[in-house]
Amino acid sequence: MNAKIADFAKFRGLSSAFVAPQRRACRPATMDVFTRPGAASMKVTLIQVTPFQQNCSLVVCEATQRAAIVDPGGDVDRIFSAVQQLGVTVEKVLLTHGHLDHCGGAKSIADHYGVKIEGPHAADAFWIDQLPEQSKRFGFGEAEAFTPDRWLQDGDSVQFGDETMDVYHCPGHTPGHVIFFSRANRLALVGDVLFAGSIGRTDFPRGNHADLVRSVKEKLWPLGDDVTFVPGHGPTSTFGHERGTNPHVRDVVAA
Ligand SMILES: [Zn+2]
Numbered sequence: 001m002n003a004k005i006a007d008f009a010k011f012r013g014l015s016s017a018f019v020a021p022q023r024r025a026c027r028p029a030t031m032d033v034f035t036r037p038g039a040a041s042m043k044v045t046l047i048q049v050t051p052f053q054q055n056c057s058l059v060v061c062e063a064t065q066r067a068a069i070v071d072p073g074g075d076v077d078r079i080f081s082a083v084q085q086l087g088v089t090v091e092k093v094l095l096t097h098g099h100l101d102h103c104g105g106a107k108s109i110a111d112h113y114g115v116k117i118e119g120p121h122a123a124d125a126f127w128i129d130q131l132p133e134q135s136k137r138f139g140f141g142e143a144e145a146f147t148p149d150r151w152l153q154d155g156d157s158v159q160f161g162d163e164t165m166d167v168y169h170c171p172g173h174t175p176g177h178v179i180f181f182s183r184a185n186r187l188a189l190v191g192d193v194l195f196a197g198s199i200g201r202t203d204f205p206r207g208n209h210a211d212l213v214r215s216v217k218e219k220l221w222p223l224g225d226d227v228t229f230v231p232g233h234g235p236t237s238t239f240g241h242e243r244g245t246n247p248h249v250r251d252v253v254a255a
């Protein structure tokens, strides 16, 4: 088992449902899974996709076995095979932001399952428009541009199965970045806003460091220290842990 994930499972007091990363050879998809005992009604399977090792999340409503695919950046065959392994019904594609490694596979996935694409915020349209050329530049293969069926805004919510996730607009890494928060499950999918020990880059066009820090402190932290988050890259963590230790956004203790 991945040591960091194992420690983290212990840290969180989660029962056991973290599953070790499976390397490409045999089972291409399932990277780690967790459920929260008690209130748990949602299960998340992480699928690492693209050369940037982006965490695509397959989020399943356990009651209905209906699922949303969050940030399918590419490697769509691995996503298809994870869906098949779990035997769930895909209901929609959700996007945190317009970067290639997060939405390069969105159109093919949505077309394959005949489902809609929701997100990100419309301020990321300029990134989505660039998908085909970005994809060529980074050697990702085909990535089609598209227009999401629904642009999201702060205060919106998204549904799949019996589950609801709240939408928060968190600009900074990109101007149209949103995050998804399951209040019932105390789980946030934060894309490239926040990582374990780091934050998203802000040196892209229309990126803004002050906005990003403000997004973390004013949108994420109020959701609660106990919230587990899945970042766009790397291991999961909690908001409380990052508030205490993350050098970019930790709380400053007055002397
Ligand atoms: Zn990004």
Ligand SMILES: [Zn+2]
Pocket: 052, 054, 099, 101, 102, 192, 232, 233
């Ligand atoms: Zn990314």
